[in-house]
Amino acid sequence: MIQHHKQLSLDMLLPEGFGSGSSGVTALTESAVMARSDSCKASCKLAGRCRSLARKPRSTDGLEALVDRGPPGPGHPPQHLLIDGQASLVRLTANGIEWASAHGGTPATGAVPFSEILYIKRVEPCSRTALCCLPVRLGPRLEVHTISRPQRRRCDWQPRTLVLEAAAEEAVQDWAAGISAGIEAVSASRPRSLLVLLNPNSGHRKAGSLYRRVVAPALSGAGIRVVVRETQHVRHAQDIAAQLSAEQVAAIDGIVCVGGDGVFHEAMNGLLEARGAAAAAGNDELAEALSALRLAHIPAGSTDAVACTFHGTRSAFAAVAHLLLGDTTPLDVLRVDIGGRSKFACAMAAYGFLGDVTHNAEAFRWMGPVRYDLLGAVKLLAGRSYPARIRYLEGEVGRVLSRPAHAHAVCGTDCATCRTASFMNSRRRSQQQLLVAGGSSSPLASASPTVVIANGTAAASIAPPPAAAAARPTSAPAAVPAAAAAAAAAGETSGAGQLSPAASGAVNSSERSRHFLQHAAGAFERQGGEGEQWQEIEGVFRSIMLIVMPCRSDKTLHGMARHGHLSDGRLKLVLVTKCSPLQYLRFLLTMSHSGCAPGQLPYVQVLDAVAVAVEPTGGTPSAWNLDGECISSKAIADLGLAAECHQGLLRVFARGVE
Numbered sequence: 001m002i003q004h005h006k007q008l009s010l011d012m013l014l015p016e017g018f019g020s021g022s023s024g025v026t027a028l029t030e031s032a033v034m035a036r037s038d039s040c041k042a043s044c045k046l047a048g049r050c051r052s053l054a055r056k057p058r059s060t061d062g063l064e065a066l067v068d069r070g071p072p073g074p075g076h077p078p079q080h081l082l083i084d085g086q087a088s089l090v091r092l093t094a095n096g097i098e099w100a101s102a103h104g105g106t107p108a109t110g111a112v113p114f115s116e117i118l119y120i121k122r123v124e125p126c127s128r129t130a131l132c133c134l135p136v137r138l139g140p141r142l143e144v145h146t147i148s149r150p151q152r153r154r155c156d157w158q159p160r161t162l163v164l165e166a167a168a169e170e171a172v173q174d175w176a177a178g179i180s181a182g183i184e185a186v187s188a189s190r191p192r193s194l195l196v197l198l199n200p201n202s203g204h205r206k207a208g209s210l211y212r213r214v215v216a217p218a219l220s221g222a223g224i225r226v227v228v229r230e231t232q233h234v235r236h237a238q239d240i241a242a243q244l245s246a247e248q249v250a251a252i253d254g255i256v257c258v259g260g261d262g263v264f265h266e267a268m269n270g271l272l273e274a275r276g277a278a279a280a281a282g283n284d285e286l287a288e289a290l291s292a293l294r295l296a297h298i299p300a301g302s303t304d305a306v307a308c309t310f311h312g313t314r315s316a317f318a319a320v321a322h323l324l325l326g327d328t329t330p331l332d333v334l335r336v337d338i339g340g341r342s343k344f345a346c347a348m349a350a351y352g353f354l355g356d357v358t359h360n361a362e363a364f365r366w367m368g369p370v371r372y373d374l375l376g377a378v379k380l381l382a383g384r385s386y387p388a389r390i391r392y393l394e395g396e397v398g399r400v401l402s403r404p405a406h407a408h409a410v411c412g413t414d415c416a417t418c419r420t421a422s423f424m425n426s427r428r429r430s431q432q433q434l435l436v437a438g439g440s441s442s443p444l445a446s447a448s449p450t451v452v453i454a455n456g457t458a459a460a461s462i463a464p465p466p467a468a469a470a471a472r473p474t475s476a477p478a479a480v481p482a483a484a485a486a487a488a489a490a491g492e493t494s495g496a497g498q499l500s501p502a503a504s505g506a507v508n509s510s511e512r513s514r515h516f517l518q519h520a521a522g523a524f525e526r527q528g529g530e531g532e533q534w535q536e537i538e539g540v541f542r543s544i545m546l547i548v549m550p551c552r553s554d555k556t557l558h559g560m561a562r563h564g565h566l567s568d569g570r571l572k573l574v575l576v577t578k579c580s581p582l583q584y585l586r587f588l589l590t591m592s593h594s595g596c597a598p599g600q601l602p603y604v605q606v607l608d609a610v611a612v613a614v615e616p617t618g619g620t621p622s623a624w625n626l627d628g629e630c631i632s633s634k635a636i637a638d639l640g641l642a643a644e645c646h647q648g649l650l651r652v653f654a655r656g657v658e
């Protein structure tokens with residue numbers, strides 16, 4: 001059962017930088033400092049600070065005048081306040097707070113936009129005894145909690161607290177009201193209520209303390225209602241997300257995953273499973289409400305590639321800040337068909353080397369994150385390769401985005417490549433809907449080349465014959481699930497944020513040819529375009545990777561796929577052919593240093609694709625690694641794996657790397 005989050009004492013949990021401790025010292029009154037600073041010189045840790053305050057008496061004359069000035073607001077004259085202990089002229093503009101002060105004779109200005117204020121907190125006046133034994137009078141204050149960007153790594157946001165101090169409580173109230181109104185005007189997408197799924201087993205098993213130290217105070221400060229559930233076992237996060245009732249879905253704006261990539265992967269799968277089930281049951285209202293939920297990842301795991309890719313940093317504070325600000329972006333999801341089931345991955349699906357590493361990693365969890373390095377070294381030396389046949393579809397979006405303007409673009413905030421893909425996707429959907437509404441057969445469909453199915457045990461041998469109407473997938477109805485056919489007929493393609501019933505339900509086929517056929521047919525209908533044809537590559541591979549997003553982590557700062565995107569509807573198909581351990585090590589180092597890109601190494605191919613099918617062609621197949629989760633079922637050995645990228649299927653709390 002969902003338990004209500006216990007409100008924790010902010011004072012106990014405030015992380016460094018969130019607190020009021022140091023700012024309190026700046027509120028020492030001038031006379032108190034003058035009177036007591038000499039007597040506490042020797043013993044007091046703060047004596048130096050006290051002396052400096054005593055040497056530089058601060059003017060508070062302006063504060064008295066403030067009381068009669070009326071409420072602050074855009075167009076109103078600036079008012080005198082103390083900002084971080086400095087007498088300043090402060091005003092509210094339409095965009096935020098601006099101030100000017102003269103610190104030590106040097107004029108200084110500053111500004112904080114409303115869009116970067118996480119929350120504000122009023123602090124009542126009080127008296128306290130500081131470490132220096134001085135009685136400290138803390139006046140009425142307003143803490144403005146915001147972010148700062150370090151010079152060198154701008155996306156590595158740090159907490160910053162601005163303390164506004166006025167002479168009278170009413171003035172602080174006025175400022176609080178003015179700033180709240182400004183935040184309200186830019187906060188349409190900020191969450192108000194969240195479900196938190198916390199995996200206590202992640203990484204170094206410190207997710208709980210990280211939550212209490214960094215996440216809870218921020219959520220509580222922003223007034224967000226939170227329900228926290230600790231996961232008890234493997235797949236628990238998935239079950240919780242999949243079993244959300246309509247009332248629970250209506251009550252929350254999103255799901256926050258505190259842990260590693262695994263817990264995010266599970267929550268995503270649960271959410272998409274629930275969406276598919278709701279759509280299949282004709283419950284459009286619930287399906288829509290589930291589509292509106294956003295997912296967040298607060299990194300506390302071993303790799304945390306999801307958070308690193310979303311925000312360009314592994315900082316939990318940065319992830320929470322993006323969440324509080326309501327940053328939202330669509331995310332591509334890879335739908336993977338294994339035997340009769342569909343699973344979803346947002347980072348990558350890997351066969352060969354990474355599959356082998358994950359296959360053994362769980363047994364060594366007690367070692368912590370270092371298990372990946374050790375197993376990686378072992379598998380590198382073992383040097384296993386796997387024969388396989390790979391088919392892939394570049395897709396319309398793949399062809400358009402292969403133009404120079406997009407081919408080398410690095411995904412970031414407000415990415416032009418992702419916007420283009422999203423535009424193409426929505427245009428294609430509306431075109432299809434128009435055509436369906438008009439009752440005509442879709443020219444898009446008729447212009448599409450066809451998929452030729454080689455009967456028998458061979459999987460779909462795919463090539464577009466000149467007059468292939470008879471060989472169109474519809475000519476083999478048994479191979480195309482009714483739901484998929486209905487979805488295609490209704491124009492329910494894998495558009496942004498949409499999930500066709502076929503994408504989530506179980507598929508009732510166990511034969512290899514049917515498995516590939518139905519995937520190929522579905523993907524082709526959705527993703528193919530004029531002149532499109534499936535490409536086929538057969539060989540022996542050390543590693544096959546389907547990388548959906550850039551996949552940044554501590555080990556690959558630029559991402560495993562340097563030119564991967566969060567929502568361009570494509571994946572990077574990376575094929576490393578059979579090679580020596582030394583060559584493979586070179587590949588790993590290249591990937592770690594600069595990310596996979598075409599033409600780097602002669603034995604590595606990097607291709608753009610929207611759909612891929614991988615079929616083992618001999619020997620014992622490797623396990624698959626789906627977002628770090630190991631999949632080693634008999635179905636993969638028998639049937640292979642087929643995957644298709646769905647553009648912007650999920651919405652996540654992120655803005656991309658700044």
Ligand SMILES: Nc1ncnc2c1ncn2[C@@H]1O[C@H](COP(=O)(O)OP(=O)(O)OP(=O)(O)O)[C@@H](O)[C@H]1O
Nearest residue numbers: 202203231232234235259260261262301302303304
């Ligand atoms: N209470 C629990 N006990 C044991 N395992 C759990 C529990 N809760 C969740 N899990 C499982 O732990 C697995 C790993 O979790 P997670 O991915 O969060 O951490 P990680 O593997 O250390 O990090 P990363 O995936 O970033 O490398 C998840 O797949 C999940 O199924």
